[in-house]
Amino acid sequence: MKKTWSKSLALLMLAFMLVLGACSSNSGSGSGGSGGSGGSGDAGGDVELTFMWWGPEERHQATLAAIDIYEEQTGVFFETEQLSWDGYWQKLPTLAASKSMTDVLQMDAAYINDYVARGTLADLSDIDLSGIVDDAVIENLKINGKLYGIPLSQNSQGMAFNKAALEEYGIDTPQVGWSWDEYFEWGRQAKAKLPDGKFAIGDPTQNWDWYNWYQTGNGGAPLFSPDGLEFNLDKDLFVQWHQTHADLRAEGIIPPPEKTLSFLENDPTADPMASGTVMTRGATTGSVNALEQMMPGQVDVINIPVGEAGGGWAQSTIFLSISADSPNLEEAKKFVKWFITDQEAGQALGMTRGIPISPEIYEILEPSMTDADRLGKKIYDISVPTALPFFAIAAGYTEWVDTYKSTIEGVMFGQTTIEQAYEKMNELGERIAEQNAAKQ
Template sequence: MKKKWTALLLSLVMGASLTACGGAAEKPDSGAAQSGTNSSTAAAGDAVKLRIVWWGSQERHDATQKALALYSQKNPNVTFESEFSGWDGYFDKLGVQFAARNAPDIIQMDAAYLNEYVGRNLLADLGSINVADMDKALLDSGKVNGKLYAMPLGSAAFGMVYDKSVIEKIGLKAPEFGWTWDDYYKFGQEAKAKLGSDKYVFVDQSSDLYDYTAYQLSQGKGQVFTDNKLTIDKDTWLGYMKKQDELRKAGITTPPDMTVTDKELDPKLDSVINGAALVRHIFSNQVGSITGLKPNALDFVSLPKGQQTGGWLKPGMFWSVNKESKHQEEAKKFIDWFINDAEAGKLLGLSRGIPGNKKVVDALSPSFGDSDKTSLAFINKIAPDAQPFVAEPQGWGNFKKDYKVIVEKLMFGKATPEQAYDELMKKAKEYDAAAKK
């Protein structure tokens, strides 16, 4: 599956790169590009208001609002009530809305929660949507038990961003794609020596399960979830956490009080944006957002590797439809238009990753800006050796938050790595038991 997805993705993004560099872009097929709601049919229909919710940066918010306005222009009977937020608290609020049977019609879904929401029978089957031009392997990422419950809106690569302007200023060699964990630690020591006591090299992201997942993969110890169970390798986890503690004590990573207030892509609270640190993790679909916040200062690199690479490709996010929506068919028509319409694609750009529809990518590529080209280059460099992405099993959607809480105790010195590991395993047993009910 990994090789197939990687090959398909590479062919898609390489084709887009060529057209972005002056190659002839394939003209979008008018039939595929205009699939979805027919304007005249929609105009004659009953008035429909669709509630739609998503998380993301201001860039994604602005692009989505423009697309919604265009859809309403083409379909005068359809209007939108949009709800937009950052990632923090998004699924907490959504869970409350579903419990109150007041959830939106169209929901931006994440792979970590997909199995859980399908298992609770909350999402509609999207099998009627036209997917003729969608990347099949990417499309499969939105399926559960063979049915499509989540329409992938793009693919993203997991890597790192660094402040090249500061690195150049202090006279260090910048990280390179393919760097190793030894390179990473050496860079941390050398950069810290030049930065002084009040600046840090790495944002401490050891409480993020994705960062540990990448580390375990790089050490050849496999996935963190296997056969619907948590499979954290104890020795690898303890070694990783002890090393992170060394980095904190050496002032190489951000101190705990700064770490817990760090907020990715926030103009004031993102430690790389505000200049407190040099390096943090990033997904390729966030390139435009972060470069917009700090123009001409940043560059991108893969996650460090050990025995093998640690970064992966993943569906950036999905659209799903509330199974209890009174406007399911209109919601599906909108999603059909969203993924297939070239004009919509141009408004949305790469705000949700590389679109899964090659014809849309081809239509987009001649107008790619610098950040779009950077995002494509980023994903192209990571794709050949990328690890497969494994989503959290059904019932484990909130585990990432519990993991964060447990590791933060360790960061503040309120638990040893061994104690934190034991608490983690205890929490995993609770999830196992709940999943079996």
């Protein structure tokens, strides 16, 4: 937690001032001033906001630096918590259920529909973003006509690869626009040049979103309709995706399941790429920055493999939201707008959440962009031409996503057949769609 001493110190000082005031005056009329601690804020030092986010260490430090600036400008204090991606999404459902979410929280497009459906996020439609965020972007981000998250960046999904290792082993560099078939074949050919224990491509099959990219890229409908009333699991594509990976696993083209499940992205020793085990992995505009920090000068980027309809996505996917139960709603709204517009904050945050959503902030940052930052811009530019829409988890499907992961892990270890996995996941998805329809 950041600056947990701030609140105690503020309360101690306040108590001291009250004692002095009581000793010097019996009337209590004072001068009529509102107090406060200067800066641009109206709240003064008696307001404390809580803020929780996920991300790598670089993002944590940059966010703390920005918060320092806000505290200095406004006198508003913060208590913060920074978590890994997995830890964040394990903790947030419990906080939401107990109505104890932080005032401000980082939110992802993959989950925002679900949290809106739970009634846990505040409507932020009254925050004026004109001249900061394009009107069309705002409209695309609205849910049932309301805005529940302030977009932080332009983001995209692509892949990173270890260009230094590929050169060392004499492996051809991936080519922009590669198809899924070309991706799999590249992995097979590269394996012949790699020593034991190293792999050109990884095994993402336990991640539902990778399969969804494969299904939609090959002309199928997204797994979930935005309203959660339709569920679409293409059996032929599902079997094809998982059988292809089963074959690759058996041939030693991708890591064995126990190795795959031990990976931890952005950990220097456990990250599939940074550890030197796998030559490629998924990366976004924001996350590739952290990868380059761990592997300076070794990283390059490529698009997600494409099908006939395209592949990957490129849009705003990471937001700041506010708890619907926040006792500091108006102060929290001031902060989230400040977070994307203040120039000092923009310089402190840099590209740690992707390409800044504010054109003014990006213009300030561009001349001093690092190689890691330029990789973020490169992955965005590469992704745009073939990008599909970002497909989020629809409301009610969190159980399906969790079940998908555990079920496919069973497939990876040979404990469940692909056919059994399909039947289980299709039945669950259709049941959830029916339950959603019954609520209408």
